[in-house]
Amino acid sequence: MKLSLIPLCVLAHSAVGCALNAVAVFKNDQGAHGVASFSQEKTHGPTTIHVEVWGLPEGNHGIHVHEYGDLTEGCNSTLAHYNPFNKTHGGPTDEERHVGDLGNIYSPGPDQSAVLDITADLISLHGKYSVVGRGMLIHSGEDDLGRGGSPLSNTTGNAGGRFLCAPIGWAAPKAN
Numbered sequence: 001m002k003l004s005l006i007p008l009c010v011l012a013h014s015a016v017g018c019a020l021n022a023v024a025v026f027k028n029d030q031g032a033h034g035v036a037s038f039s040q041e042k043t044h045g046p047t048t049i050h051v052e053v054w055g056l057p058e059g060n061h062g063i064h065v066h067e068y069g070d071l072t073e074g075c076n077s078t079l080a081h082y083n084p085f086n087k088t089h090g091g092p093t094d095e096e097r098h099v100g101d102l103g104n105i106y107s108p109g110p111d112q113s114a115v116l117d118i119t120a121d122l123i124s125l126h127g128k129y130s131v132v133g134r135g136m137l138i139h140s141g142e143d144d145l146g147r148g149g150s151p152l153s154n155t156t157g158n159a160g161g162r163f164l165c166a167p168i169g170w171a172a173p174k175a176n
């Protein structure tokens with residue numbers, strides 16, 4: 001009964017509340033691991049994202065939603081940043097940015113948790129631009145938010161290697 005509500009919510013085009021939840025669970029061969037939780041209360045409202053990760057080297061790490069949740073070639077097969085409106089790469093509040101551009105997550109060190117809480121107005125769990133089934137990525141390096149002036153700034157933020165990735169899947173409704 002509860003599960004049957006999910007497709008109804010996904011297809012809903014009304015402004016009524018239709019809360020959906022999703023999750024990405026990270027784990028890599030270097031022992032890094034963590035979770036990104038997504039929650040969208042209203043069909044056309046913002047999505048809140050809570051990320052908590054262990055094992056990230058100290059510093060800022062680019063974090064994005066990539067096009068695909070496909071890990072057949074590790075993080076590489078998630079391909080590019082999710083960019084359904086053909087924009088240039090940017091920071092999480094820039095007018096000109098990819099839908100998947102979430103900026104950076106700061107890690108105080110590999111033995112501590114790195115936490116990021118964001119309210120993302122372009123990320124949706126509803127409708128045709130839903131990020132469910134796509135890939136969540138955390139990079140080895142810092143995203144320059146398109147301002148770095150390197151040839152990669154306008155596409156990837158020059159954020160370096162792909163350190164952690166996971167497909168975004170549906171999560172159960174939250175108990176109140």
Ligand SMILES: *[C@@H]1O[C@H](CO)[C@@H](O)[C@H](O)[C@H]1NC(C)=O
Pocket residue numbers: 073074075076
């Ligand atoms: C992913 O791409 C990087 C950079 O091109 C490459 O070094 C690595 O071997 C690739 N990984 C896989 C699993 O294909």
Ligand SMILES: *[C@@H]1O[C@H](CO)[C@@H](O)[C@H](O)[C@H]1NC(C)=O
Pocket residue numbers: 086
């Ligand atoms: C996307 O934008 C670039 C310029 O920023 C343009 O060259 C390209 O043709 C556009 N692609 C589509 C599918 O609109």
Ligand SMILES: *[C@@H]1O[C@H](CO)[C@@H](O)[C@H](O)[C@H]1NC(C)=O
Pocket residue numbers: 088149150151152153154
């Ligand atoms: C990045 O894009 C901006 C505007 O879209 C442009 O002014 C700038 O020259 C580009 N930078 C590089 C390194 O291509």
Ligand SMILES: [Cu+2]
Pocket residue numbers: 062063064065066081137138139159
């Ligand atoms: Cu990325």
Ligand SMILES: [Zn+2]
Pocket residue numbers: 064081088089090097098100101155156157
């Ligand atoms: Zn981007």
